[in-house]
Amino acid sequence: MEKEVFENNIAALKKAQLHLSASSESVRNGALRLIYEELERDKDFIFAENKKDLEEAKGKIGEAVLGRLKFDEKKLKSVRDGILDLIALSDPIGRIEEKRELDFGFILTKKSVPIGVIGMIFEARPDALVQIAALCIKSGNAVILKGGKEAVNSNRALFKVISAALEKTSLTSAFLMLIESHEDVASILKMDKYIDLIIPRGSNAFVRYVMDNTRIPVLGHADGICSIYVDEYANMDIAVPIVLDSKIQYPAACNAVEMVLVNEKIKECFLPKIKKVFNDNGVIIHGDEEVRNIIECESLGDDDLFKEFLSLEVSIKCVKDTAEAIDLINRNGSHHTDAIITENAENKNLFFSLVDSADVFANCSTRFSDGYRFGLGAEVGISTSKIHARGPVGLNGLMSYKWLLEGHGEIVSDYANGKKVFHHKDLV
Amino acid sequence: MEKEVFENNIAALKKAQLHLSASSESVRNGALRLIYEELERDKDFIFAENKKDLEEAKGKIGEAVLGRLKFDEKKLKSVRDGILDLIALSDPIGRIEEKRELDFGFILTKKSVPIGVIGMIFEARPDALVQIAALCIKSGNAVILKGGKEAVNSNRALFKVISAALEKTSLTSAFLMLIESHEDVASILKMDKYIDLIIPRGSNAFVRYVMDNTRIPVLGHADGICSIYVDEYANMDIAVPIVLDSKIQYPAACNAVEMVLVNEKIKECFLPKIKKVFNDNGVIIHGDEEVRNIIECESLGDDDLFKEFLSLEVSIKCVKDTAEAIDLINRNGSHHTDAIITENAENKNLFFSLVDSADVFANCSTRFSDGYRFGLGAEVGISTSKIHARGPVGLNGLMSYKWLLEGHGEIVSDYANGKKVFHHKDLV
Numbered sequence: 001m002e003k004e005v006f007e008n009n010i011a012a013l014k015k016a017q018l019h020l021s022a023s024s025e026s027v028r029n030g031a032l033r034l035i036y037e038e039l040e041r042d043k044d045f046i047f048a049e050n051k052k053d054l055e056e057a058k059g060k061i062g063e064a065v066l067g068r069l070k071f072d073e074k075k076l077k078s079v080r081d082g083i084l085d086l087i088a089l090s091d092p093i094g095r096i097e098e099k100r101e102l103d104f105g106f107i108l109t110k111k112s113v114p115i116g117v118i119g120m121i122f123e124a125r126p127d128a129l130v131q132i133a134a135l136c137i138k139s140g141n142a143v144i145l146k147g148g149k150e151a152v153n154s155n156r157a158l159f160k161v162i163s164a165a166l167e168k169t170s171l172t173s174a175f176l177m178l179i180e181s182h183e184d185v186a187s188i189l190k191m192d193k194y195i196d197l198i199i200p201r202g203s204n205a206f207v208r209y210v211m212d213n214t215r216i217p218v219l220g221h222a223d224g225i226c227s228i229y230v231d232e233y234a235n236m237d238i239a240v241p242i243v244l245d246s247k248i249q250y251p252a253a254c255n256a257v258e259m260v261l262v263n264e265k266i267k268e269c270f271l272p273k274i275k276k277v278f279n280d281n282g283v284i285i286h287g288d289e290e291v292r293n294i295i296e297c298e299s300l301g302d303d304d305l306f307k308e309f310l311s312l313e314v315s316i317k318c319v320k321d322t323a324e325a326i327d328l329i330n331r332n333g334s335h336h337t338d339a340i341i342t343e344n345a346e347n348k349n350l351f352f353s354l355v356d357s358a359d360v361f362a363n364c365s366t367r368f369s370d371g372y373r374f375g376l377g378a379e380v381g382i383s384t385s386k387i388h389a390r391g392p393v394g395l396n397g398l399m400s401y402k403w404l405l406e407g408h409g410e411i412v413s414d415y416a417n418g419k420k421v422f423h424h425k426d427l428v
Numbered sequence: 429m430e431k432e433v434f435e436n437n438i439a440a441l442k443k444a445q446l447h448l449s450a451s452s453e454s455v456r457n458g459a460l461r462l463i464y465e466e467l468e469r470d471k472d473f474i475f476a477e478n479k480k481d482l483e484e485a486k487g488k489i490g491e492a493v494l495g496r497l498k499f500d501e502k503k504l505k506s507v508r509d510g511i512l513d514l515i516a517l518s519d520p521i522g523r524i525e526e527k528r529e530l531d532f533g534f535i536l537t538k539k540s541v542p543i544g545v546i547g548m549i550f551e552a553r554p555d556a557l558v559q560i561a562a563l564c565i566k567s568g569n570a571v572i573l574k575g576g577k578e579a580v581n582s583n584r585a586l587f588k589v590i591s592a593a594l595e596k597t598s599l600t601s602a603f604l605m606l607i608e609s610h611e612d613v614a615s616i617l618k619m620d621k622y623i624d625l626i627i628p629r630g631s632n633a634f635v636r637y638v639m640d641n642t643r644i645p646v647l648g649h650a651d652g653i654c655s656i657y658v659d660e661y662a663n664m665d666i667a668v669p670i671v672l673d674s675k676i677q678y679p680a681a682c683n684a685v686e687m688v689l690v691n692e693k694i695k696e697c698f699l700p701k702i703k704k705v706f707n708d709n710g711v712i713i714h715g716d717e718e719v720r721n722i723i724e725c726e727s728l729g730d731d732d733l734f735k736e737f738l739s740l741e742v743s744i745k746c747v748k749d750t751a752e753a754i755d756l757i758n759r760n761g762s763h764h765t766d767a768i769i770t771e772n773a774e775n776k777n778l779f780f781s782l783v784d785s786a787d788v789f790a791n792c793s794t795r796f797s798d799g800y801r802f803g804l805g806a807e808v809g810i811s812t813s814k815i816h817a818r819g820p821v822g823l824n825g826l827m828s829y830k831w832l833l834e835g836h837g838e839i840v841s842d843y844a845n846g847k848k849v850f851h852h853k854d855l856v
Contacts, residue, residue, distance in 0.1 A: 022781040217815040238837030245839035353450040364835030375852035386828040387645040388816040400814040407792030409666030411673035424803035
């Protein structure tokens with residue numbers, strides 16, 4: 001798209017967003033209901049377009065990725081159910097977060113508002129396009145959608161159906177935009193005047209590229225280097241299945257475990273057990289010298305310590321206590337998700353209070369780090385930033401607020417010279 | 429400071445912060461109380477050091493800036509009172525923001541935690557150093573302090589007194605650092621591994637320099653281009669004093685008005701009145717052609733439209749209605765503070781709902797945009813970002829959260845294969 005035309009389109013998106021954000025809840029829910037219906041009505045068209053993508057991709061991408069690319073009756077039902085869940089949620093716009101009388105009849109209100117225009121870059125999963133568009137309608141945000149290139153036909157079809165449904169409402173589809181090229185992604189990163197937030201999902205390298213090439217705030221995470229510390233007071237009956245699940249339940253996920261830290265007091269008991277289940281499931285172990293004195297495994301190179309394998313490989317290292325585990329995790333981890341396995345309350349509390357990560361778990365799998373599992377509804381991403389939103393981000397992460405102050409002629413000089421005084425009375 | 433030593437010091441700050449954040453409220457309040465006492469005990473030393481700065485600065489900086497540089501009994505009382513206010517506030521750390529049972533006995537808790545290490549760059553106001561250090565102690569954040577160079581002796585003295593007080597507590601002063609050189613500022617901007625947030629206060633050019641030169645999130649604002657729209661339904665008795673106060677009460681402030689938009693239906697009534705009070709107070713008016721047809725003034729060049737004068741100059745332009753005013757403000761303003769003067773509820777609501785600014789006011793001065801006036805306690809800055817914190821930022825803006833999940837051996841594969849199901853029961 002030509003640069004000037006493209007910029008004008010983005011500017012128009014910003015204006016459309018302000019009108020969307022001022023629309024009533026019933027109008028936004030009505031639009032979601034219509035999308036819910038038209039997705040079912042137009043499903044044959046959508047499935048046919050998805051088949052083109054699947055055929056094109058066959059042999060080029062792995063089975064797991066093909067599975068995510070597929071958009072069938074089951075996926076349709078899941079996204080439609082998701083829309084019904086969203087409709088049922090209370091309106092996130094216009095919530096009164098604070099209300100304070102500054103002086104008699106001089107009222108300050110802090111009200112929730114949408115963030116504005118969001119650039120959302122996501123993997124080749126057509127259901128993600130529907131989820132994101134629906135979240136943005138509910139929360140009053142305009143969105144620029146960029147999906148994985150393997151899903152190009154599916155995304156176009158879904159975008160067409162959603163836009164057509166919106167055109168039948170008073171909202172119109174002016175707050176939605178689909179982009180496809182890398183050039184367009186590079187262009188939006190420069191438009192900090194119009195775009196309020198970028199949420200990139202994808203490879204580390206891509207997320208880093210986004211972070212390094214924009215002044216727009218970025219929500220997300222580059223690395224997902226999760227650790228589990230198996231304490232001296234761990235219950236072996238749960239430690240072994242938890243570590244195994246954290247590694248193999250979905251090894252390519254950002255919340256899969258990469259580093260297992262084992263208290264040296266239980267190494268002789270734990271290591272043979274974990275080696276057996278890892279061997280049975282094809283997981284390659286990289287162990288430090290202390291580990292290799294007990295079990296046979298690959299050696300742990302300096303590069304393997306806190307390495308993000310994203311595959312059936314794992315590093316194991318012995319530590320002398322909880323404090324050492326915490327220190328290693330804080331210095332080398334990615335502040336995403338880290339777990340302790342222990343029956344000792346003191347060590348658990350130390351871990352909970354000192355591990356500086358978005359998600360800190362005790363006695364369960366790191367794979368629970370997920371918006372749906374947390375009960376947040378749909379997830380737009382997982383943030384390792386400590387600013388704005390941290391960990392799995394749902395609807396609330398798409399909201400900002402503004403301060404409304406309503407007076408009757410108040411001027412600051414009256415307060416500066418003492419003629420009047422604030423009384424700051426909280427009303428909410 | 430040598431680069432490696434400096435980086436080690438910053439890394440140590442991060443570690444000290446985690447221990448600060450795990451300390452009890454009574455320990456942090458006790459430290460604040462000790463600082464409160466020792467500031468009084470060591471005041472002669474502080475005043476003497478401040479005198480050096482004042483003598484050095486005399487003749488080089490304006491009266492207003494000199495006034496801010498001064499640290500006397502009055503300022504001391506004000507910062508000490510501020511510390512007592514902070515002690516009285518409830519603990520911002522460890523607040524339970526959400527609590528949810530994911531499955532029987534499987535509990536997720538969202539708990540407030542400090543952001544971490546904050547780089548705070550502020551103007552030559554010694555009282556700001558005390559306020560910021562106190563806010564960070566209360567909120568559990570480590571802070572790198574960089575004050576205006578004119579206050580170098582005062583800042584060293586205050587930092588010495590505060591550090592000495594902290595050294596008498598179990599917290600130690602390891603989470604506080606004072607830096608002075610531009611080179612050190614440039615260095616910290618690169619340390620995104622250790623520093624979680626930068627809050628720069630100062631000139632537009634400086635804030636922009638910070639934003640363009642760091643991957644660390646930045647909280648603040650570059651421009652403060654505030655507008656007032658005088659509606660056709662404005663009450664002239666309040667419109668004139670409000671516009672005057674917004675301009676002259678403190679013209680160098682970011683919340684001073686720079687652009688006045690006048691509904692053309694009341695231009696003949698309003699413009700002569702505002703011209704009179706502006707003339708009486710030495711304010712230069714830049715008016716568009718429609719304005720100049722009614723009152724004598726400078727002409728409004730393209731560069732003066734929404735220009736940040738920060739002085740006794742103002743632009744005035746006629747508009748045909750509220751919608752045009754909103755559109756001009758959204759396209760050209762800085763999303764900081766904008767006000768409408770009107771007795772018409774519909775126009776006020778339109779302005780409140782569509783103006784995309786942090787602070788949107790009706791019938792009062794733009795100068796009320798301030799943390800203290802809003803009742804937030806001390807203010808660390810005003811944010812025009814829509815991410816994390818917006819508008820005046822107080823203690824809450826220095827907090828993040830983390831997700832704690834406590835189980836008894838739960839693994840994801842049991843939920844993925846349907847053996848178990850989430851019930852997501854909110855407990856708070």
